[in-house]
Amino acid sequence: MTDLTFKATDEKGLSLPNALTTPYGYLEKCIKANIGLEVLGLQLYYPVEDMFEISLQLDRFARLRKRTHITELGISSANRTDPNAFVR
Numbered sequence: 001m002t003d004l005t006f007k008a009t010d011e012k013g014l015s016l017p018n019a020l021t022t023p024y025g026y027l028e029k030c031i032k033a034n035i036g037l038e039v040l041g042l043q044l045y046y047p048v049e050d051m052f053e054i055s056l057q058l059d060r061f062a063r064l065r066k067r068t069h070i071t072e073l074g075i076s077s078a079n080r081t082d083p084n085a086f087v088r
Contacts (some may be wrong), residue, residue: 024060024061024064028064031064039066039068039069040061040064040068040069041068041070041071042061042069042070042071043070043072044057044072044074045073045074
């Protein structure tokens, strides 16, 4: 069984327990561990800036060299900031 726990260290080099990572970082580790991933599914909600932000995210995940599907997309239909797009 492959160990997918993340070992992080603080500024003094001491181990930090239960280190968190980004979804991208987790996928990188899975691929390096030769876990059989064929397709990535991305769910994108309320990109803060615009379609350019979505393009940048897709470019980043493309570097993993796996087919990528956008399985859900939530965007505002108005040309102003949606007050429900952010958690308060």
